[in-house]
Amino acid sequence: MSTRKPNDYKSELKPIWCPGCGDFGVLASLYRSMADMDLDPSRTVIVSGIGCSSRLPHFASTYGIHTLHGRPLPVAMGVKLANPDLTVIAVGGDGDGFAIGAGHFPHASRRNIDVTYLVMDNEIYGLTKGQASPTSLFEQKAPSTPFGNPEDPLNPLALAIAAGASFVARGASFNTKALTELITQAVEHKGFSYIDAMSPCTTFNNTQESWKDAVTDVAPDHDPTDRVKAFDLALRGGFSLGILYRQERTTQTERYRAILEQAKPSDVNVMLDGFNARKGAAIGKPA
Numbered sequence: 001m002s003t004r005k006p007n008d009y010k011s012e013l014k015p016i017w018c019p020g021c022g023d024f025g026v027l028a029s030l031y032r033s034m035a036d037m038d039l040d041p042s043r044t045v046i047v048s049g050i051g052c053s054s055r056l057p058h059f060a061s062t063y064g065i066h067t068l069h070g071r072p073l074p075v076a077m078g079v080k081l082a083n084p085d086l087t088v089i090a091v092g093g094d095g096d097g098f099a100i101g102a103g104h105f106p107h108a109s110r111r112n113i114d115v116t117y118l119v120m121d122n123e124i125y126g127l128t129k130g131q132a133s134p135t136s137l138f139e140q141k142a143p144s145t146p147f148g149n150p151e152d153p154l155n156p157l158a159l160a161i162a163a164g165a166s167f168v169a170r171g172a173s174f175n176t177k178a179l180t181e182l183i184t185q186a187v188e189h190k191g192f193s194y195i196d197a198m199s200p201c202t203t204f205n206n207t208q209e210s211w212k213d214a215v216t217d218v219a220p221d222h223d224p225t226d227r228v229k230a231f232d233l234a235l236r237g238g239f240s241l242g243i244l245y246r247q248e249r250t251t252q253t254e255r256y257r258a259i260l261e262q263a264k265p266s267d268v269n270v271m272l273d274g275f276n277a278r279k280g281a282a283i284g285k286p287a
């Protein structure tokens with residue numbers, strides 16, 4: 001039974017998001033989920049990139065790292081590899097994760113590092129005042145696209161499944177009970193867990209009401225262990241809330257531990273002698 005309450009995870013800083021921003025609902029869900037799991041704040045690290053959503057670690061009493069734009073995943077992976085016993089949660093926006101940071105997402109997925117990645121997806125760059133992001137819809141109007149976005153959006157859920165993420169789900173900031181449960185299942189999942197949290201930007205892309213009308217639950221007969229069906233569901237469009245895909249396989253830290261157990265202690269002088277011998281051979285001695 002949990003002894004901690006959601007308020008125990010609040011820092012002294014109050015969120016400075018705009019009124020109605022979806023990120024409030026995501027943060028509330030995260031507080032409640034951490035309390036439900038009774039996570040020790042001193043054993044939990046929340047890592048973010050840059051953006052409105054990436055301010056989140058400041059509002060939690062856990063450890064937190066507010067990194068660079070697009071870099072929450074490599075830093076989170078480093079934290080987890082260096083100290084596998086910590087609970088590591090990476091957070092950020094769709095711009096942060098799927099534009100400048102997109103290169104890290106498939107590799108975190110295929111490596112199955114035991115990190116949860118919670119993206120507050122508002123289909124816009126909020127912090128920089130509303131430019132189109134990789135998840136903005138075709139023809140979406142925004143300050144940077146007054147004639148409509150000429151690009152098709154990226155599908156993060158399909159990308160996650162294709163790249164090898166072992167837990168892929170969609171939640172919504174306006175459905176905090178379900179999002180809380182998803183976060184708990186994602187954190188408790190062994191391996192890379194991705195949650196696409198629909199989180200409307202009420203200032204630059206106010207989808208609050210249209211999204212509330214558009215969401216449905218993943219059908220109860222959906223089999224989340226069937227990767228092809230999960231991919232199909234992700235590609236079909238619409239907004240299915242729930243777990244699309246879940247797979248049990250060894251994590252990156254487990255595989256590295258196995259390698260460490262096989263590796264023999266090495267003598268640095270023997271390594272340096274071997275390196276010097278090869279260097280001489282490659283360069284060749286002057287005549």
Ligand SMILES: Cc1ncc(C[n+]2csc(CCOP(=O)(O)OP(=O)(O)O)c2C)c(N)n1
Pocket residue numbers: 050051052053054069092093094095096097100120122124125126127128133201
């Ligand atoms: C290297 C670098 N490039 C660009 C920026 C400017 N920048 C800051 S946040 C951001 C996008 C934020 O959008 P998103 O990640 O979707 O988060 P949101 O603000 O919507 O929560 C950009 C382009 C930056 N800080 N650093």
Ligand code: SF4
Pocket residue numbers: 016017018020021022023052053122126127200201202203204
């Ligand atoms: S600009 Fe948008 S994403 Fe940023 S705090 Fe305001 S409502 Fe939220």
